[in-house]
Amino acid sequence: MGDPKKNRKKHDRPLHPWRKERIDAEKSLVKQYGLKNKREVWQMAAVLRSIRDQAKNLIAARGVQAERERGLLLSRLARLGLVSASAKLDDVLGLTLNNILDRRLQTVVVRKGLAKTMNQSRQFIVHTHIVVKDKTITRPSYLVPNTEEPLIVFSQASKLASVDHPVRAPPAGKSSAKVEVVKEEPKVKSA
Incomplete structure (x- = not known):
């Protein structure tokens, strides 16, 4: 049976806490993707980092096991929609944080x-x-x-x-119901 697995952080904090460029970039990502805090940015960056590190190691590796792991990594990323089905390991290195956040x-x-x-x-x-x-x-x-x-x-x-719920967004591709205003022509009095 054993003891429960130890909970560990799923992210790494930035090496330097006060870099303006990094702070501004993270702030725009938090706003654009509706994240709760910057820790969520760091978690997704850790996911991206682990994928890229695995790809770098597999590019350098040789052998039957390396080929098998290359196929598994590419199929997993294709299943997630991060790369195309015919992608190479070099394409994995081109992934950005926005690609991960979009999924x-x-x-x-x-x-x-x-x-x-x-x-x-x-x-x-x-x-x-x-x-x-x-x-x-x-x-x-x-x-x-x-x-x-x-x-x-x-x-x-x-x-x-319910489709009629007021909080729901209108269906994609259709604009919200617009009220048509009919202009009446002024009536001319004949004398």
């Missing part, structure tokens, strides 16, 4: 039109209004595979499942 559940919900803003999307996810493939996921940082992207919908138990 988060929070971002995909906004892109699908289920929420109007990133913050609203985050609230829908945390409050269990969103389900992915009949599973309730309450983690906005969940990286959505390509196969699960069309299966993101509102939960049937949620009040937001």
Whole structure:
């Protein structure tokens, strides 16, 4: 049986705490993607760093096991929608933090039109209004595979499942209902 696994941080803090360029870049990412704090940026940066480190090691490695691991890494990244199916390991080194942040559940919900803003999307996810493939996921940082992207919908138990709910965004591709104003021509009195 054994003891429970030790919980560890899933991110590394910046080496230098007060670099203006880094602070401004992180601030814009937090605002653009509706993140709670900069720790979420650091966590996604750690995910990207581990993928890139693995790719660098596999580029240098030789042998049957290295080939097998290359295929597994590329298939995993293709499944997540980070690279194309015919990508090479050099393409993995070209990934950016924005590529990772675009695959988060929070971002995909906004892109699908289920929420109007990133913050609203985050609230829908945390409050269990969103389900992915009949599973309730309450983690906005969940990286959505390509196969699960069309299966993101509102939960049937949620009040937001109703199309008439006032909080719901209008369906993607359709503009909100516009009120038509009909101008009446002034009546001319005949004398």
